Amino acid sequence: MAAARRSLNSRRDGWFMVSPITAFLIVVLAIPLVVDCIYAVSRVRFETLRAPEFIGFGNFAKVLFDHEFWGAMLFSLRFGLLVTAAEVLLALVLAIFLAPLLAKRSWLIAPLMLPMMVAPALVGLMYRLALHEFVGPIPYYFVLLTGDSPSFLGPDNVFWTLVTIETLQWTPFALLILYTAYQSIATDVREAAELDGPSTWQMLRYIELPLMRPTILAVGFIRFIDSFRVFDNVFTLTGSGAGGNTMSISIYIYEVFFRRNDIGVAVAASIVLLAVSFGLLTLLLRWSERQA
Amino acid sequence: MKSIVQALCSAAALLALSGAAARAEVTVLGWPGGPEEVSLRASAEVYNKTAAADDQVKLIFFNRDNFFDKLQTDLAAGTTEFDANLTATYAVGRYAPFMDPLELPAAAHETFSDGVLKTMQFEGKQYGIPTDLSMHFMYYRSDLIAKLLSDPAWQAKYSEIAKAKLGKDLKPKDPDQWNWDDWAATALFFTKSVNSDSPTRYGTVLQMKNLLFNMMVWHSTARSFGGNWTDASGKVIVDGPGYRAGLQLYKMLYDAGTSPKDSLSYEYAEANAAFGSGQAATMLQWNAALGDLDSKEKTPAVAGKIGTVAPPAGPDGRFTHIHGLGLGINASSKHKAGALKFLNWLATPDAMLGYARSGGSPALQSALVDKIAKERPDLVKIGTFAGQYGFVMNGATSAKTLPIYELQAKQFTGYWAGTQSLDDALKAVSAGMTDLLKK
Numbered sequence: 219m220a221a222a223r224r225s226l227n228s229r230r231d232g233w234f235m236v237s238p239i240t241a242f243l244i245v246v247l248a249i250p251l252v253v254d255c256i257y258a259v260s261r262v263r264f265e266t267l268r269a270p271e272f273i274g275f276g277n278f279a280k281v282l283f284d285h286e287f288w289g290a291m292l293f294s295l296r297f298g299l300l301v302t303a304a305e306v307l308l309a310l311v312l313a314i315f316l317a318p319l320l321a322k323r324s325w326l327i328a329p330l331m332l333p334m335m336v337a338p339a340l341v342g343l344m345y346r347l348a349l350h351e352f353v354g355p356i357p358y359y360f361v362l363l364t365g366d367s368p369s370f371l372g373p374d375n376v377f378w379t380l381v382t383i384e385t386l387q388w389t390p391f392a393l394l395i396l397y398t399a400y401q402s403i404a405t406d407v408r409e410a411a412e413l414d415g416p417s418t419w420q421m422l423r424y425i426e427l428p429l430m431r432p433t434i435l436a437v438g439f440i441r442f443i444d445s446f447r448v449f450d451n452v453f454t455l456t457g458s459g460a461g462g463n464t465m466s467i468s469i470y471i472y473e474v475f476f477r478r479n480d481i482g483v484a485v486a487a488s489i490v491l492l493a494v495s496f497g498l499l500t501l502l503l504r505w506s507e508r509q510a
Numbered sequence: 511m512k513s514i515v516q517a518l519c520s521a522a523a524l525l526a527l528s529g530a531a532a533r534a535e536v537t538v539l540g541w542p543g544g545p546e547e548v549s550l551r552a553s554a555e556v557y558n559k560t561a562a563a564d565d566q567v568k569l570i571f572f573n574r575d576n577f578f579d580k581l582q583t584d585l586a587a588g589t590t591e592f593d594a595n596l597t598a599t600y601a602v603g604r605y606a607p608f609m610d611p612l613e614l615p616a617a618a619h620e621t622f623s624d625g626v627l628k629t630m631q632f633e634g635k636q637y638g639i640p641t642d643l644s645m646h647f648m649y650y651r652s653d654l655i656a657k658l659l660s661d662p663a664w665q666a667k668y669s670e671i672a673k674a675k676l677g678k679d680l681k682p683k684d685p686d687q688w689n690w691d692d693w694a695a696t697a698l699f700f701t702k703s704v705n706s707d708s709p710t711r712y713g714t715v716l717q718m719k720n721l722l723f724n725m726m727v728w729h730s731t732a733r734s735f736g737g738n739w740t741d742a743s744g745k746v747i748v749d750g751p752g753y754r755a756g757l758q759l760y761k762m763l764y765d766a767g768t769s770p771k772d773s774l775s776y777e778y779a780e781a782n783a784a785f786g787s788g789q790a791a792t793m794l795q796w797n798a799a800l801g802d803l804d805s806k807e808k809t810p811a812v813a814g815k816i817g818t819v820a821p822p823a824g825p826d827g828r829f830t831h832i833h834g835l836g837l838g839i840n841a842s843s844k845h846k847a848g849a850l851k852f853l854n855w856l857a858t859p860d861a862m863l864g865y866a867r868s869g870g871s872p873a874l875q876s877a878l879v880d881k882i883a884k885e886r887p888d889l890v891k892i893g894t895f896a897g898q899y900g901f902v903m904n905g906a907t908s909a910k911t912l913p914i915y916e917l918q919a920k921q922f923t924g925y926w927a928g929t930q931s932l933d934d935a936l937k938a939v940s941a942g943m944t945d946l947l948k949k
Contacts (some may be wrong), residue, residue, distance in 0.1 A: 264586035265607045299791030350780060351770050352787035373927040376775070454575070457720050460774040461924020476579040477916045479604075 221267055257485040264479055272302045277486035286462060287487060288497035290470035291494075296316055297381065297466065298446035306438050307446075309392030311428075313400050314422065320397060331394060333387045340386055342454030348378070373460055380464060392437045400426065435506040443499070467491055524786065535568045536848040539581070539592040541595060541835055542571035544798055546642050549870030556864055557855055560821040564849045576717065578912065585840065593843035594853060597638040599629040599833035599902065600726075611635040616834045618857040626873045626896075629692060629834030638836030639857045641865065643828045645871035645895055646730050648693070649785060649793045650685050650770040652817035653702065654709060658682045666708070668699045675704070675766065688822040689725070690731065690759055694791065697768040698861045700791035704766065714792045715784040720923040722915035727794055728922070729831045729903060732756035734824025739914070739943065744944045748865035748918075749936040750934040752826070756933070761926050774927050788812050794821060797871065797892060818891070832900035834873070910946040918944045 259279055260270030274394035281287050302477060320326055331479060336344070350368040351357045370379045411425045427434075449468035458465040464471070471491070475484035518651060540550040554567045561567065565566045570581050578601055585590065585608035589799035590901050597605050614636055618627065622640055658664050659682055672680035684788050688696070697713030698704050704713075717724045729737075731781075735860040737752025763769060770776065770784055778796065785793040786803055788811035797818075807811040837856065839849050862872050866889060867884055873896055874889070883890050918939050925935040 256652070264582055268559050308689075346775075346780075350783060351772060352789060353783050367771075371772045371775035373774060373929060396726055456775055458920065459923075460718070460720055460927035461929040462720070462920055463927065463929060465925075473916070475574075476582065 221420050236314070254485050257482055259490050260482050260488075262481045262485075269328045270482070273424060273482070276491065277336050277482045281487045281490055286465070287467075287470060288492075289462065290465045290467045291491075293463075293465060293468040294446050294448065297377075297384075297448060300381050301384045301388075301440040302438050303390045303447040304381065305392045306396075306434060308385065309396050309437070310434065312393050314426075315395040317397065317400055321401070327394065327397075327462070331390045336387070336391045338387065338450035339454050341383065342451035345379075345383055345451075346455050371456060371474050373463060376456060376464055377461060383451060383455070384448065387451070388441060389443065392441060395433060395437050396430065399430045400418070403429050432506075439506060440453070441503060442502075443495075446495075535566050536594070536852055537570055538837065538852065539570050539572070539595040541596050541642075541673070542574050542577070545869035545871065546798075546835060547571060548599055549865045549868040552868035553856060553861060553865050554852075556861070558578065559854060565851055567852050572840070578604075585828055585842075586607070589840070590844050592648040592841055593840055593849035594837050594846045595686050595840050596835060597630065597837050597838045599792060599907060600911045600915065602630060602632045602637050603907055605838075606632045606635075606637055608841050609637050610635060610841050612639070612838060612853065613676075614639075615854045615857055617854075617859065619855055621862050621872075621878065622858050623873070623875055626834065628840070629832070629902075630836045630907075638834075638838035639853045640836040640857070642798075642831060642832040642835040642871045642874065643892060643896055644830045644835065645797050645892065645900060646727060646794055646821055647797050647818040647891075647895075648685060648688070648821050649695075649795050649799070649803065650711070650817050650819070651788075651791050651812065653683060653815045654791050655682075655696075655817065658696070658699070659684065663700075666696060667705060671695065671698050671705060682787060685817060686819045688819075689799050690734070690822050690824055693822045694759065694768075695765060697763055697767060697792060698864055701766070702769045704768070710791045712770055712784070713768040713790070714794075715776065715781045715790040716764065716772075716773045716779065717776045717778075717781045717795075718760065718763060718764065718769075718923055718926050719775050720919050721777050722912060722919050724777060725833045725915045725919045725922070726742070726833070727796070728756065728760065728819040729924075730794065730829050731759060731824070731903045733829040733831070733901055733903070734826055736824070738828040739905045740947070741904070744905070744947070746940050746947065747872070748943060749940040753909075753936060755824075756931065757922060757925060757932060761932075764926055774923060782809075784889070786812055797888070800888060801869065804933040818888075820895050828899050829901045830895055830899045832896050832902065857869040894916070905947060908947065914943055917946070 259269055259272060259274060260277075261273045262270040276279075316326075333341075348354045348356050351367055356370070360367035369375055407425065407429070408421070410423060416424070447468050448466050449472070452466055453469055453472070454463055456464045459471050467487075471484050473486060473489050474480050478484075521668070527749055538589055551569060553568050558566050563906060570707045570842070577596075578598075581595060582604065585595070585605060588608075595605075595609075597609065605729070607944060615629070618639065626640050626643065627636065629643070630636060630640050658668065665682055668682050669680060672678055672691075675698050676691060678695075680691060682696070683692050693714075694730045697939060700710045700713035702708045702711045704721070717727055720757055732753050732755075735752040735755040737750065737756055741747050764773060770790075772780075776784070778799070782799050782803060783791045784810035785909055800818060801814070802808045804813050804816050820828055822828070839846055839853070843849055856865070859874075859878055862874060863878060863882060866872055866874065866886055871889065871892055873893060876893065879889055879893050906914075921935040921942075924930045925932050
């Protein structure tokens with residue numbers, strides 16, 4: 219009897235403890251998700267936000283047959299993969315080469331982290347100024363040294379300019395995590411390996427990198443999610459670009475929602491994105507678990 | 511315990527009182543930055559000197575970026591954070607469901623002509639008091655054009671370039687006599703990559719970013735070639751010779767290098783920076799840019815060396831896009847009476863003269879313009895240009911105006927960037943507009 223009462227009390231305490239976070243999640247996630255599901259199957263505009271008209275799955279069909287949606291998905295996928303690869307590689311090289319210096323002068327980590335402390339929207343605005351041919355310092359030095367300046371935001375270069383900007387801003391994040399992982403490799407492991415007299419490359423290839431692999435995968439995973447859903451810096455720098463050539467999936471949803479006032483379609487697109495992301499992330503997680 | 515309860519009650523009472531005090535103000539959401547904000551601030555200050563305590567006006571401003579998206583969201587959410595808000599000719603239909611129509615005071619007709627008042631109307635109802643009129647000027651470097659008109663060597667080179675690049679026999683003309691060929695030839699002449707003796711790097715600066723406001727600038731070109739959104743029956747006619755010629759002109763100028771290479775990411779600010787650097791000889795730009803560009807403190811490289819005329823002529827004549835900015839009543843406001851008092855005061859001749867003296871650009875009746883012509887000669891020009899060359903595309907005050915501008919911006923910038931053909935861009939716009947206008 220006493221054991222049953224204790225169990226009941228314990229269960230009640232458990233419910234009591236998780237109730238705040240449950241309530242929070244219901245308010246910030248579940249209710250908006252329910253509203254989203256209603257809007258996704260409705261004809262709804264700003265004028266009819268409180269009176270959506272049920273139309274079935276027409277909004278999903280519109281999204282799936284919209285070539286702009288797939289163009290935006292392709293942009294985000296390409297952008298996300300390239301940026302992730304660049305950031306992880308660059309951060310890995312920096313983490314390994316700067317490790318001795320950072321071990322001695324750890325304060326250097328602070329200035330290295332500065333780029334990621336700037337809000338992405340401000341980074342976009344900053345480069346809008348920095349790359350302007352007549353007021354920006356970068357074109358100024360190009361003109362000074364070569365007599366001409368490349369078209370950083372022209373149709374041929376704009377994608378690579380955006381990739382570079384994103385990489386420069388977020389490589390410090392990857393660097394911080396990878397440097398920590400590199401430093402946390404136990405000294406005795408390295409000492410044991412050195413008994414076999416490996417070269418620096420062999421030490422890196424067969425000892426250090428395998429030990430860092432779970433962290434590398436986790437960093438790549440986080441950075442891919444972040445860069446796939448890129449919005450702020452691209453939006454403030456180029457918008458959706460000439461003919462939509464810099465339209466990420468987040469910008470696509472924003473434009474359909476606000477500019478076209480087609481809220482049902484925008485919400486349907488976001489649900490499709492959620493489903494695709496969920497599937498993709500599940501696959502990636504399983505793969506990374508196997509790799510780890 | 512009792513004292514804690516008393517303290518809490520007192521605090522609640524104080525909060526309620528301060529809330530009531532805050533609610534007593536009339537909050538007005540204005541257009542941020544630039545002369546419009548400066549003038550509105552000055553007008554509110556004047557108004558507040560004589561207004562009752564309950565009618566004091568407080569101004570708020572969003573950031574200019576995506577201003578209209580934020581405004582739409584707030585209005586649709588039924589915000590009571592502002593009582594009067596900005597509206598514009600091209601957005602009046604979009605915001606009409608969330609705003610209250612106005613009964614104009616008699617004084618408004620002394621201040622504004624019927625044509626100007628119409629810029630704030632939707633389906634026959636008045637939704638705003640017009641505060642500023644926007645249009646386009648062709649800006650040019652008066653010092654360089656003066657030399658072009660007087661130097662035989664430059665004139666010979668100009669004719670040679672016009673023949674080689676445009677296939678036409680042209681001679682330099684006064685900018686007020688320009689057609690689009692004359693402007694194109696001038697832009698080519700003042701481009702370093704075309705004419706190595708050019709004193710400027712570029713002959714012009716085009717605003718070609720995928721942005722609705724850039725479409726408005728370009729429309730002055732399209733309209734003069736005979737382009738319009740719809741014909742009298744409401745049929746979409748953008749896929750016609752007028753739009754085609756206007757689009758091809760910009761493409762030719764961009765491809766020929768007369769405008770900076772990054773022009774496809776340029777809008778108002780970038781274009782002003784290029785012209786203000788002294789490295790662009792001409793620019794089709796909003797009238798609001800003149801104050802800053804002609805200021806010795808802000809842009810010393812070109813201040814005092816700027817001429818402005820109406821945009822060049824095309825086969826159908828000379829045109830400038832016009833639209834009005836104004837202030838109307840938020841339908842969800844809790845202080846409509848106070849907001850209306852302020853707007854009615856703002857519509858009086860004296861208030862608008864004060865607004866103009868503070869830097870705003872209202873389109874006033876000619877009798878009022880005469881009173882401030884010495885202080886604001888540009889207002890005379892604005893009034894003249896609006897009367898002689900001002901146009902609004904057919905259907906450009908509908909509820910779908912902004913999505914149409916967005917559609918055109920996206921497709922046409924794609925053509926200018928070379929990512930799609932002119933035919934495809936025009937077909938996509940034509941189909942999209944037909945769809946939008948029938949909904």
